[in-house]
Amino acid sequence: MSLAPRAVLVHRTTEYEELLARHGTHGQAAFFLSSRGRSIDEVARRHERTQRALADVAAAVPLQWRGSRVERADLDRFLFAPEDVVIVVGQDGLVANAAKYLAGQPVVGIDSDPGRNPGVLVRHRPGDAAALLRAAVTPRGRAEELTMVEAVADDTQRLLALNEIYLGPPGHQTARYRLGPDDGATAAEAQASSGVLVGTGTGATGWLRSLWLERGSTPVLPAPSDPRLLWFVREAWPSPVTGTSLVAGELSPGQGLRLTVESDRIVVFGDGMESDALELTWGQTVRLGIATTSLRLVI
Structure with a gap:
């Protein structure tokens, strides 16, 4: 009996999360940015958009599938399996970061912040995830073979x-x-x-x-x-x-x-x-x- 596909959600720590890790609290991070003429509001909004995109994509994974998540910094220690379907939620560069650890597994690119990314590799929106996941595991599903x-x-x-x-x-x-x-x-x-x-x-x-x-x-x-x-x-x-x-x-x-x-x-x-x-x-x-x-x- 073959294993059910595993959806591997690849993401990257957001700027807001990096600020909190460095400064401890939202207030201290906001003070740090404001003292340099910047506002934390847009950084926080981008973080919220990314979190919504991750939640929407995770909800689109079929119930019978297995699931896993991996952050960019951990890609070199993550063991991808042949039956994986890799879902990259983020920027174009994150697809390239994940590609070097793969061996032919299908990749779905989801743009977490439309308008800020060129969208060359993350061409789709979170709402497209369910259809793309179905296409990834069906013989009729279309995929581009990009040279490496x-x-x-x-x-x-x-x-x-x-x-x-x-x-x-x-x-x-x-x-x-x-x-x-x-x-x-x-x-x-x-x-x-x-x-x-x-x-x-x-x-x-x-x-x-x-x-x-x-x-x-x-x-x-x-x-x-x-x-x-x-x-x-x-x-x-x-x-x-x-x-x-x-x-x-x-x-x-x-x-x-x-x-x-x-x-x-x-x-x-x-x-x-x-x-x-x-x-x-x-x-x-x-x-x-x-x-x-x-x-x-x-x-």
């Missing part, structure tokens, strides 16, 4: 991301490494830079787009479902032993970018989650390419 990027180190560490993966120094330093395609046809180049960014079509509205615009790049930005990645080296500089000839490119299925560390430490993290990063040391190699896993976004 992965980094696989030579010690088998693996990192997934929905928007982009960044490789670089842990602070305001210079990363030294060798970079090149993993097909062996082009020799790797020794480089010194502030890091390397590899992004997807979903990430083409953020950090990847800013680099693309800055460079005036020829390749067209990919769409979220395109099996294509773009990569850029940030602020590479030439020296007698480092070059700048391989600073941008495109990766299709089966193609990879290989980086070999030539400094004490390089960190690799996805979608801005520095707290859950790979750490690579001198001599280690990491390969970047299109992930075999994609994000199933229910529509």
